[in-house]
Amino acid sequence: MTRGGVIHRVRTFLTAKVSWLRTVGRRVLGRTHGASSPGDLHARVTFRACVDAVIPTTPELADELGPEHVPGGNDVEVAEFLGVYVDDRVQIGLPNIRRDVDVVKPIANVLDSAALKLIARGDNEDEPNEERPVAFFEGTDVSADRIRDVAGPFARLSPRDRLRAIHVLDEIEAKITLPDGRFVEFDGGLVGQLVVGFPKLIYYSEWDGYPDPERMPFGQDHPNDPASVQGWQQTGFPGFTNGYACLRGYLGTEDGTLGSEDVWTTIDDHDGPPVGLFASPGRFRENEYDTDGYVEPYPEGGA
Amino acid sequence: MVDPEYDVVVVGAGGDGPVAAWKLAEAGLSVLILEAGPFHGNEKWPDPHGDPGAEASSDVDDLSGELLDEQFTTREFEMVNQLFFGPADEDRGIWTRKFPGDGAILQCAGVGGTTLHYTGCHPRAYPAAIDEQGHWPIDYADLLPYYRDVEELCDVQPAPVTAKEELFFRGAAAAGWELIDEMNVTSPGYRPQPNAIRRPDQRLHVDGDYDGEFTYPDVTGHTLGLGEIAGNPHPRGAPFEEKAKRASNVSFVPAAMRTGNVTVRPNAFAVDVTTETPLGDTPTATGVTFRDTWSGATTTVEAGVVVLAAGAIETPRLWLNADLPDEEWVGRGLTIHFGDNVMGLWDADDLETTLGKPTVDQHEGQNIAARFDYPGLGMLQTVGTTPGVGAILGFGASASGFAFQHDTEDAPWDTMGRLAGPDLKRLLSDYRRMLPVLVVSDDRPLKRNGVTVQNGAEDEHGPIPLVNYTPSEADRKRRDELAEIAAEILREAGASHVHRADSPPTALHLHSTMRMGKVVDEACEAYAVDRLFVADHSALANGVGGPNPTNTGQALAARTAERIVERHF
Numbered sequence: 020m021t022r023g024g025v026i027h028r029v030r031t032f033l034t035a036k037v038s039w040l041r042t043v044g045r046r047v048l049g050r051t052h053g054a055s056s057p058g059d060l061h062a063r064v065t066f067r068a069c070v071d072a073v074i075p076t077t078p079e080l081a082d083e084l085g086p087e088h089v090p091g092g093n094d095v096e097v098a099e100f101l102g103v104y105v106d107d108r109v110q111i112g113l114p115n116i117r118r119d120v121d122v123v124k125p126i127a128n129v130l131d132s133a134a135l136k137l138i139a140r141g142d143n144e145d146e147p148n149e150e151r152p153v154a155f156f157e158g159t160d161v162s163a164d165r166i167r168d169v170a171g172p173f174a175r176l177s178p179r180d181r182l183r184a185i186h187v188l189d190e191i192e193a194k195i196t197l198p199d200g201r202f203v204e205f206d207g208g209l210v211g212q213l214v215v216g217f218p219k220l221i222y223y224s225e226w227d228g229y230p231d232p233e234r235m236p237f238g239q240d241h242p243n244d245p246a247s248v249q250g251w252q253q254t255g256f257p258g259f260t261n262g263y264a265c266l267r268g269y270l271g272t273e274d275g276t277l278g279s280e281d282v283w284t285t286i287d288d289h290d291g292p293p294v295g296l297f298a299s300p301g302r303f304r305e306n307e308y309d310t311d312g313y314v315e316p317y318p319e320g321g322a
Numbered sequence: 323m324v325d326p327e328y329d330v331v332v333v334g335a336g337g338d339g340p341v342a343a344w345k346l347a348e349a350g351l352s353v354l355i356l357e358a359g360p361f362h363g364n365e366k367w368p369d370p371h372g373d374p375g376a377e378a379s380s381d382v383d384d385l386s387g388e389l390l391d392e393q394f395t396t397r398e399f400e401m402v403n404q405l406f407f408g409p410a411d412e413d414r415g416i417w418t419r420k421f422p423g424d425g426a427i428l429q430c431a432g433v434g435g436t437t438l439h440y441t442g443c444h445p446r447a448y449p450a451a452i453d454e455q456g457h458w459p460i461d462y463a464d465l466l467p468y469y470r471d472v473e474e475l476c477d478v479q480p481a482p483v484t485a486k487e488e489l490f491f492r493g494a495a496a497a498g499w500e501l502i503d504e505m506n507v508t509s510p511g512y513r514p515q516p517n518a519i520r521r522p523d524q525r526l527h528v529d530g531d532y533d534g535e536f537t538y539p540d541v542t543g544h545t546l547g548l549g550e551i552a553g554n555p556h557p558r559g560a561p562f563e564e565k566a567k568r569a570s571n572v573s574f575v576p577a578a579m580r581t582g583n584v585t586v587r588p589n590a591f592a593v594d595v596t597t598e599t600p601l602g603d604t605p606t607a608t609g610v611t612f613r614d615t616w617s618g619a620t621t622t623v624e625a626g627v628v629v630l631a632a633g634a635i636e637t638p639r640l641w642l643n644a645d646l647p648d649e650e651w652v653g654r655g656l657t658i659h660f661g662d663n664v665m666g667l668w669d670a671d672d673l674e675t676t677l678g679k680p681t682v683d684q685h686e687g688q689n690i691a692a693r694f695d696y697p698g699l700g701m702l703q704t705v706g707t708t709p710g711v712g713a714i715l716g717f718g719a720s721a722s723g724f725a726f727q728h729d730t731e732d733a734p735w736d737t738m739g740r741l742a743g744p745d746l747k748r749l750l751s752d753y754r755r756m757l758p759v760l761v762v763s764d765d766r767p768l769k770r771n772g773v774t775v776q777n778g779a780e781d782e783h784g785p786i787p788l789v790n791y792t793p794s795e796a797d798r799k800r801r802d803e804l805a806e807i808a809a810e811i812l813r814e815a816g817a818s819h820v821h822r823a824d825s826p827p828t829a830l831h832l833h834s835t836m837r838m839g840k841v842v843d844e845a846c847e848a849y850a851v852d853r854l855f856v857a858d859h860s861a862l863a864n865g866v867g868g869p870n871p872t873n874t875g876q877a878l879a880a881r882t883a884e885r886i887v888e889r890h891f
Contacts, residue, residue, distance in 0.1 A: 219710070237412045253747060262557070265485065265546050267484055271480075283529075289495070315698060
């Protein structure tokens, strides 16, 4: 095959992956939704299902950790912002997905297809249940019937099975080596990183303290009050500050160049000169060096 | 105002380009630096993400600490998104790349480049990585005078110790490792980070009862409130050049502008390198074409020498998208310090015994101030993170699924993989009793790993970078051994729970895609194009052994600038 032919095949492969992202769930489900948007209810239900699995509401933690640990991501609408964030800011790194193409809906469809694959394998530990997604919307005005109607198989799984379905995507890998040695890879785990990693970044950051958390934080003031951020209440993060008086000193030894002046505490006094924390940093030593004895612990191509 | 012609055009105002510009300008050459992102802390751009502002800046008096205070809020979610590699216009998303595997690329756009996010860590390469691994055509000794230049201008010094570093050092010592006090590291051990961050005021000692403001001029130097990853404007109130973290925008950019020979042109994405082939053989670089990221207008500037310093992704991308010779190693040999995240959690009573208080408080101090070196394997470093970044780095991404899917009975860690559900909330409720350790391995340059482009996968600047990376079996073993050492150190420090992320390939450090000896010669001039030089981490012949690469990239850029003057002016 010519190099041009191989490149064409690679391009076709990558484009096909994008097409797969966009359409596979739709084909599998036999459903055609309108133009995707963060407000699309199927996508919203699916994203809420992700957030519920990753950062759930946890009444069981009230006695163990305190009442502030009960609310979860859906109580502050992380899923809705995740939709805005993924569509407006983030390209998932695949060719032909440009800023003007929504990716929320394709991701939701991919998660449904992963759920179906999990079920087909018999790897789900709990039976899907159409009432589960209804619970994600407790306290909202979205009707239960409407949720049951649009919820896909992913949202009907139990929380652990949803995570297992996300892991199904981790297994999707493709690597193609070109005749000239270059190679191109694709990894379905990217979807999981988006729907597992990003909710954590959003939830535990300062995000829900902004006056308008439905849009990006740029230009918004922030109260920097731990009480205003649910994630901070649950981590004990005290908010951003200009500084702390928390200096303990500088690592060093009395007879070395690192560390000087008074010793505040000793770190190690087993063998050799005691290592401690000193009042001043001292300096690193501009040492002579000899690499002749270098041994490669794990040689390339070695065992 | 950008002139039609300069002695040298430098593509990229990241960590390394301004170093080359500074040296070239000190030699009396006229230099234009093109930067794809915005210019923060400059009075020519009072609203750099909301308004196009002026065209260029060449006066050091344009720099404003007050504006930097305003623009670098230190709020993690806002700043991570603000600085991430994308156009200045905040209404637009980031620039598209295909990530390596299921990982990510963490780079910034803007004057200062990824040093806007970096944590100030400025160790040298391991000498053996240069002299013994067979990748470099020059010796480690060749870099020493340039290291010293860079370290002096950046105020590199041993990092201060707060509770989190003390805990790590106690664990490393208890595990039997030795303290290293050397600049040129040849054996394993622990040491404070050589950080390009000015030391904190001595009055901030924990026993000092300081109750004043943490702003300039009440205090100078670092204020021990993290902030490096979010840009770090501390101490607030300080003039631009008195900011504690010596990112290249604070160190080398002012030094370069002060010569009077340098113009910085932000919001300028280079899309082509122009050449002439007067003798019909090797082409000669004659200039650069760039696109204004706000207006879309393109401009071509002529140059006696062109220096590519756009980083290990964009420099090969520009070469591949320009009409330059088809060179075998362009874009190949990518190293990313294939890494991992291991963290310890402590019981309050144990911390009280060890540290005299019930918390680690990773949000205090400098982000990264303690390290462990192991030439041949790589390094470990403690990482104080704010909770959002910490949650995604430590628990949000894994190459091995979720923690509940792993049996860790015989492993050195209690849990491994992504955490989710009540388990995640329980662990993060201990955020203040948690210490993350970043595993950074000495991965090696493999021809299969790197940057390619394909027509059809394009953005407004041409075909996008397709970044592919799969570590070798030996790379995995180096990383695994380092992760085990990290777990042992945390256990010896008294951790009651150790978690390993098994992170996917996440590119924090990117190098060796335009390698010296393969694409560029010993002066970093391209073999295939005269008067075209590379002065960024892509010219590094390997991953420098695992230490943070900024110092080596900058030292090499300083050396390259001298070679440019010697050869062409």
